[in-house]
Amino acid sequence: MRYIEPHGHMVSRTTDDYVAMVTAGCEAVCEPAFWAGFDRSSANGFYDYFCQLTEHEPKRAAKFNLPHYTWLCINPKESEDVGLAEEVLSIIPEFIDRPNVLGIGEIGLNKNSRNEIKVLEKHVDLAGSRDQLILVHTPHLEDKRKGTRLIMDVLKNDSRISPERCIIDHVEEHTIKMVLDEGFWAGMTLYPESKCSSARAIDMLEIYGSEKIWMNSACDWGISVPLAVPHTMMEMRRRGHEKDWIDKVSFQNPISFMKQSPKFQAPA
């Protein structure tokens, strides 16, 4: 089985996880910028993080012949401080043309505050002005339904942004339909305690179809499983799904989305 991990926070993972992923059939990994679990004290912290994402982590992955791509932003959890966000936004152009940068992400909302929306709009403006793909993080738990709606409103308000060039990640049963209905791509995050289980992800694919959807593990510093995508592929086989269908969802769909960036090289 081959697959792509389209959303994995590899800076939080051990090298053993790279070995396990490649052994399980992973052929490319894509890493959006996110929260470190603590607030970075200045824009310099983000500068170093962007160097890690564009220089160091691709080298670590390359030791296992694994192509590594990334997305840049200041994440919504640190977006209440608009001044810091503006500083970080000002250094992103320095990195955006690097060879493994696919776009702006994961941007979005966390608690659905006015400042978070301001910072989201600034990121969307940056993506629009530089014709970048967008990867969106939707809020957690009780904040997800409202946040998903607010995020889609911001994206639709910018005429330069095409929905098919944005993926809205961490959808669940109460948000997937509105995301797909508006023409966006939808990401399902396979997480042990929140977001979505393997069984529920497959249910959503069976109900809403396999177009414009991907699955990811998000594997970060929290409780998460770097092999969640291949585990879900195994679950699909237990349900009797065809190999071609599994391949489309796990391998071809991420390629279809990401190859909209000329920097993404589809694995052969």
Add this chain to the structure above:
Amino acid sequence: MTQQQVLDLYFMDARHKLIDVAAFLDRVDRGEGEPDFRYEAFRKALEVLSSAEPGKAAAVLEAFSDPTNEPIEVATTKAACGAWPGANQ
């Protein structure tokens, strides 16, 4: 999959999770003091399970969701707790 096949694949797992939910409710009941808004939200979400309508997973998620549509003024925390505390909390 047929309904029979779904039961063959998932009945034990769902049974296990349901008993865990029952034990969780017993555990809260055994505890001292008063539960917060999450307990009420949980009981309300449980009502969805006895519905014969499709879309029960979405309905449970909706039951825990912030039903409002306006942004909040300021984010004073980063965390979500799983249930909406209400407009004034």
